[in-house]
Amino acid sequence: MELHSLSKVFVRSVSDNVARRRVSVIGSGPSGFYTAYHLLSKSTVPLHVTIWEKLLVPFGLSRYGVAPDHPEVKNCEDTFSKCANTFSGSDHKHKFEFVGGVEIGKQIKLSELLAQEDAVILSYGCSGDRKLGIDGESTAKGVFSSRTFVNWYNGHPYFAHDPYLTEFDWTKVRNVGIIGNGNVALDLTRLLVSNKIGSIWNPTDISLIALNCLRSAPIKNVKIIARRDFVHSKFTNKELRELWELERYGIRGKIDPEFFNETMCDTSKINDRVFKRRVEMCAEYLKPFDKRTKKNYKKYVPPAIDESEVITWELDYLKSPLKVNVDEHGKIESLNLCKNKTTKDSKLVKTQDEVTYEMDLLITSLGYEGKPLEEFKDLGIKFDGDHMANINGRVQDIHGVIFPKLYASGWIRRGSQGVIASTMQGAFDVADIVMQDISHETKTTETTREIDLSGIKHTTWSDWQKINKSELEAGVRQSKTRVKYLDDAEILQFLASNKS
Amino acid sequence: MIRTSSIFCFRNALRLCKPNNMVTGVRAMPRSTLLTNFTGRASFSSSRISYHGDLHRPRPGEELHVTFILKDGTQKKYEVCEGDTLLDIAQGHNLDMEGACGGSCACSTCHVIVDPEYYDALPEPDDDENDMLDLAYGLTETSRLGCQIKMTKDIDGIRVALPAMTRNVKSNDFN
Numbered sequence A: 001m002e003l004h005s006l007s008k009v010f011v012r013s014v015s016d017n018v019a020r021r022r023v024s025v026i027g028s029g030p031s032g033f034y035t036a037y038h039l040l041s042k043s044t045v046p047l048h049v050t051i052w053e054k055l056l057v058p059f060g061l062s063r064y065g066v067a068p069d070h071p072e073v074k075n076c077e078d079t080f081s082k083c084a085n086t087f088s089g090s091d092h093k094h095k096f097e098f099v100g101g102v103e104i105g106k107q108i109k110l111s112e113l114l115a116q117e118d119a120v121i122l123s124y125g126c127s128g129d130r131k132l133g134i135d136g137e138s139t140a141k142g143v144f145s146s147r148t149f150v151n152w153y154n155g156h157p158y159f160a161h162d163p164y165l166t167e168f169d170w171t172k173v174r175n176v177g178i179i180g181n182g183n184v185a186l187d188l189t190r191l192l193v194s195n196k197i198g199s200i201w202n203p204t205d206i207s208l209i210a211l212n213c214l215r216s217a218p219i220k221n222v223k224i225i226a227r228r229d230f231v232h233s234k235f236t237n238k239e240l241r242e243l244w245e246l247e248r249y250g251i252r253g254k255i256d257p258e259f260f261n262e263t264m265c266d267t268s269k270i271n272d273r274v275f276k277r278r279v280e281m282c283a284e285y286l287k288p289f290d291k292r293t294k295k296n297y298k299k300y301v302p303p304a305i306d307e308s309e310v311i312t313w314e315l316d317y318l319k320s321p322l323k324v325n326v327d328e329h330g331k332i333e334s335l336n337l338c339k340n341k342t343t344k345d346s347k348l349v350k351t352q353d354e355v356t357y358e359m360d361l362l363i364t365s366l367g368y369e370g371k372p373l374e375e376f377k378d379l380g381i382k383f384d385g386d387h388m389a390n391i392n393g394r395v396q397d398i399h400g401v402i403f404p405k406l407y408a409s410g411w412i413r414r415g416s417q418g419v420i421a422s423t424m425q426g427a428f429d430v431a432d433i434v435m436q437d438i439s440h441e442t443k444t445t446e447t448t449r450e451i452d453l454s455g456i457k458h459t460t461w462s463d464w465q466k467i468n469k470s471e472l473e474a475g476v477r478q479s480k481t482r483v484k485y486l487d488d489a490e491i492l493q494f495l496a497s498n499k500s
Numbered sequence B: 001m002i003r004t005s006s007i008f009c010f011r012n013a014l015r016l017c018k019p020n021n022m023v024t025g026v027r028a029m030p031r032s033t034l035l036t037n038f039t040g041r042a043s044f045s046s047s048r049i050s051y052h053g054d055l056h057r058p059r060p061g062e063e064l065h066v067t068f069i070l071k072d073g074t075q076k077k078y079e080v081c082e083g084d085t086l087l088d089i090a091q092g093h094n095l096d097m098e099g100a101c102g103g104s105c106a107c108s109t110c111h112v113i114v115d116p117e118y119y120d121a122l123p124e125p126d127d128d129e130n131d132m133l134d135l136a137y138g139l140t141e142t143s144r145l146g147c148q149i150k151m152t153k154d155i156d157g158i159r160v161a162l163p164a165m166t167r168n169v170k171s172n173d174f175n
Helices: A002-017 A030-044 A062-063 A071-088 A110-116 A144-153 A184-193 A206-214 A237-249 A273-286 A374-377 A420-440 A461-477 A488-496 B008-014 B086-092 B127-132
Strands: A022-027 A047-053 A095-100 A119-122 A143-145 A175-179 A221-225 A251-255 A311-316 A319-326 A332-342 A346-356 A361-364 A393-398 A402-408 B062-067 B075-080 B112-113 B143-145 B158-159
Touching: A022 A030, A022 A110, A022 A420, A030 A047, A030 A062, A030 A420, A062 A071, A071 A420, A071 A461, A095 A461, A110 A119, A110 A374, A144 A206, A144 A361, A175 A184, A175 A346, A175 A374, A175 A420, A184 A221, A184 A311, A206 A319, A221 A273, A237 A251, A237 A273, A237 A420, A237 B127, A251 A273, A319 A346, A332 A361, A361 B075, A402 A420, B062 B086, B075 B127, B127 B143
Parallel strands: A022 A047, A022 A119, A047 A095, A119 A402, A143 A361, A175 A221, A175 A361, A221 A311, A251 A311, B062 B158
Antiparallel strands: A319 A332, A332 A346, A393 A402, B062 B075, B112 B143, B112 B158
């Protein structure tokens, strides 16, 4: 008995005095948090892992990117929270710290982190927009990037009250165009065509400001416009199926036979599993309900409604936008596009054929774009267009040489592509590399001490736990999964009055 | 997408196996702390199981059996309860299986390759599962999601491999 309690005391004091290697992760979205989670789960070397987050609250795109009607995708936050809860305490060989409201490059410099930490991992994602570069894109009212739009309806504090969106005249929006063919384009479509269906959207954590605006819009038609053809659509089958299944509410999908007809796509000749399933899905759903041959496409009978009540979404292909046309108030009224074609040697070219679509709202969904931190230039860190120059997650300098102690994971490493599962795997790979490098380092940096946060206003993990509880409780009161705080001032006020 | 025939994958995994490493674990102490998932495996014996959450202790005489073949070829065999999913079993025994979406068929991180001998005994995957399998790395003809396979008497003895390829399979992986 005595020996047992002695060894318990010994273990506790070891974990208090253990020399932990310090790792800073910049960004608390899935890539940052999965990197931290993997480090804390697998490292045999004791670590102090700090996640730095620009916003007051964590989780990045999981909180502000994932569609509100896909709450199960956000379950990764449970993994992150368990990890943070476990390692925030003091009885473990590892230590975890969350610092919110601090932007690396502003209150704390990247160079300071590189001097003090044993490893710094850039996981700050993509904060910009890819552009079409056409007339009217930045100036016309009623033209938005997908990132702006998604941030707005997800209640991002910098966008939730954006007057360009909240003061837009939604009551005139009938025809919508979306440029792009990824899952975000389909998320946007789903919201635009189905937002009036209470059973789908009322229980979600969507910003009520956005939901009420959208519900005042008499949307009739959403065109999802792609530069290339049906074969090249980047969205996944799951999201496409979700759209087709909205037919049970009288929301119909359309693909012009020019771009898709069954004879073009003889499934017996298709080897690719994903494409084969997509062809079968579209072929079946485009048939009248009673002519469908497979029972998984006959789950719900579409309602018999008046044609004037039908809302349509349409997959439109081989078009490139040329110009946004505006009315006398500078608001979009139509979009000029040219038709594209594929040449005999499989090149995509623009033709002289043009078409004009009436349009009351245009959303460009071309992907988010990564931005370099200001300090990269002075430090000689290489940024490759829209992401970090890196080899296996180790960041390179402008001469292509590995920059010591600096890594990248997630979208800022590879560009804005992939779902949470692929981001997770990428984060694990980078964490493995970091652990490899740390274990080879025989001495730590000369000045391994804590970063001094005493003069810097920031939120902690314990603050987030209070905010989270408050949002969930508000959700219970309003029969929603959660009601988010929509601005920073409200959060700070809440924290100030809940100091204990 | 480069598809690996699952028999190839399965035989490959078996070739890497050490002699059968049988772990029953039934008499292990239940763990009520969440630390289970985060302690380095080196410091805990493999007979620690966490019977919190969704893993159930099978009643004596009613045990079903499942074998997991890990990425390094090691085999882990467990006695399990009817109705538990492979994801719950794997996570309860601290195996390297992630369930990013919490087992709700909304991701592909619990992807397993089922021994062809047992594949047909499973009910066919529905569209939702197939949509997620579309995105799995190293998809094979007998791939399934661990969160969708519930233990039943029909699949007693089932063997599944955790995919060795954890990123997109490239042609030079086969050299």
